[in-house]
Amino acid sequence: MRVVVVGSGNVAESLAQAIAEADGLELVQVYARNEERGRKVAELAKSEWSNTSLAEADLYLISVSDNAVAECAKKLHTPENAVVAHTAGCCPIDSLAPHTHRAVFYPFQTFSIGRKVDFTKGYIFLEGATDHALGVVEEVAHRLTSKVEMADSARRAVIHLSGVFACNFANAMYANAAEVLASAGLPFDIVAPVIEETAKKAVEVLNPAATQTGPARRGDTQTLDRHRAMLAERPRTQEIYDKISEDICERTKISKSC
Numbered sequence: 001m002r003v004v005v006v007g008s009g010n011v012a013e014s015l016a017q018a019i020a021e022a023d024g025l026e027l028v029q030v031y032a033r034n035e036e037r038g039r040k041v042a043e044l045a046k047s048e049w050s051n052t053s054l055a056e057a058d059l060y061l062i063s064v065s066d067n068a069v070a071e072c073a074k075k076l077h078t079p080e081n082a083v084v085a086h087t088a089g090c091c092p093i094d095s096l097a098p099h100t101h102r103a104v105f106y107p108f109q110t111f112s113i114g115r116k117v118d119f120t121k122g123y124i125f126l127e128g129a130t131d132h133a134l135g136v137v138e139e140v141a142h143r144l145t146s147k148v149e150m151a152d153s154a155r156r157a158v159i160h161l162s163g164v165f166a167c168n169f170a171n172a173m174y175a176n177a178a179e180v181l182a183s184a185g186l187p188f189d190i191v192a193p194v195i196e197e198t199a200k201k202a203v204e205v206l207n208p209a210a211t212q213t214g215p216a217r218r219g220d221t222q223t224l225d226r227h228r229a230m231l232a233e234r235p236r237t238q239e240i241y242d243k244i245s246e247d248i249c250e251r252t253k254i255s256k257s258c
Contacts, residue, residue, distance in 0.1 A: 001140060004029045004055055005045075006072060007063035008037035010111035011087050015063055016045035018119045022143040029055040054078070059136050061105055062086040062096070070095040073102075083136040089160030092153045093127050101133040105141065106156055110167045119144040125151035125159060173244075176237055209251060216248035 003025055005016045012030070020027040027047045031054055032038030042049035054060075056079055064072050066088045073096045078084060084096050085103035096102035104127040109117055124141040126148065128134025141148045151159060174195065178188045201211040215223040224245055231238035 001059065001136070001143075002026050002028045002055075002057040003059045003061060003140065004031055004057040005041075005061050005063055006031045006076065008032035008034050008041045009063065009065070010113050011107070012063035013041045013044060013113055014109075014111050014115075014117040014119075015061065015087065015107065016041050016047065017116060018144055019061075019140070020045040020047060025140060025143050028057050031055070031060075056082075058082060059140060060084045066091045070097075073097070073099060081132070083133045085133070085137050089163070090157050093129055096129075101130050101136075103128040103133040103137045104151075104153075104156065105137045106151070106159075107144075108159060108163060110163075120146070123147040123149055125149050125156055127152055127156070176240065179237070212248060212252060214248070216245040217252050219249070 001024060003019050005012050005019065005027065008030065012032070016027055016030055019025050027045055030038055030042040030045065030047055030049045031051065032041065032049065033051050035049075035051060038049040038051060048055070054076065060076060060078055060082060062069055062072050062076075062084065063086070069086045069088055069091050073084060073086070076084060076099075078099065081101065083101045083103055084099040085105040086096060087105055087107060089106055089108075091104075093102055093104050104125070106125040107119065107122060108125060109119075109122040111117060122145060124145055124147065126134065126137050126141060127150065128137060138148065174188075174191075177191050181188055181190060198211075202208040205211050215227070227241060228238055231241055
């Protein structure tokens with residue numbers, strides 16, 4: 001199965017490397033507008049880069065920002081029977097028009113430049129406009145992980161939203177914790193074991209609400225007030241603290257006085 005990865009961002013970098021290393025798949029090209037990043041991704045995946053001449057392949061994986069998918073798809077001139085797929089969570093399959101054999105290949109994971117992702121641990125969600133398109137992306141997905149599921153646009157949007165809460169928002173909370181620690185000259189690694197244990201419990205129990213701890217969960221208003229006072233000179237962070245504490249109180253029904 002010959003594959004071209006279109007793009008040079010976070011997802012493209014990890015996906016290109018995974019495809020290049022997978023049995024039964026051949027990464028024939030990284031096709032990207034940004035020469036510096038395109039060459040870097042191609043080098044990591046031991047493949048070729050181009051921004052002018054598109055190689056022939058069975059599957060073209062468009063891995064660009066959601067708002068650029070449709071424009072990118074229109075500019076790709078692919079072989080008649082080739083499959084064109086995008087990797088976006090909230091982008092509909094029809095954004096790949098006018099390609100007949102269009103599909104969605106959505107790896108549900110967090111990607112960062114310079115970090116190699118183990119695809120075997122995560123899900124890949126698929127959608128296909130034709131049987132041929134679905135068959136091709138299924139074969140490629142199963143070469144990367146055993147966790148392959150079907151998901152139309154509506155279901156994929158829900159999955160993507162859950163990831164924003166579990167990953168993006170959680171990481172923003174880590175950043176707030178780092179700032180609080182830094183204000184007292186303390187290093188972030190102090191809170192690292194707490195992050196690891198919290199995530200471990202949530203995954204093992206599969207019911208995060210049941211493993212909730214902390215002053216809002218206990219209805220400890222004295223501690224909540226002390227924390228608010230500590231954040232008095234940081235009103236934006238104090239507002240975040242209040243909103244999340246209120247959500248925990250409401251969710252656990254411990255105390256309406258939070």
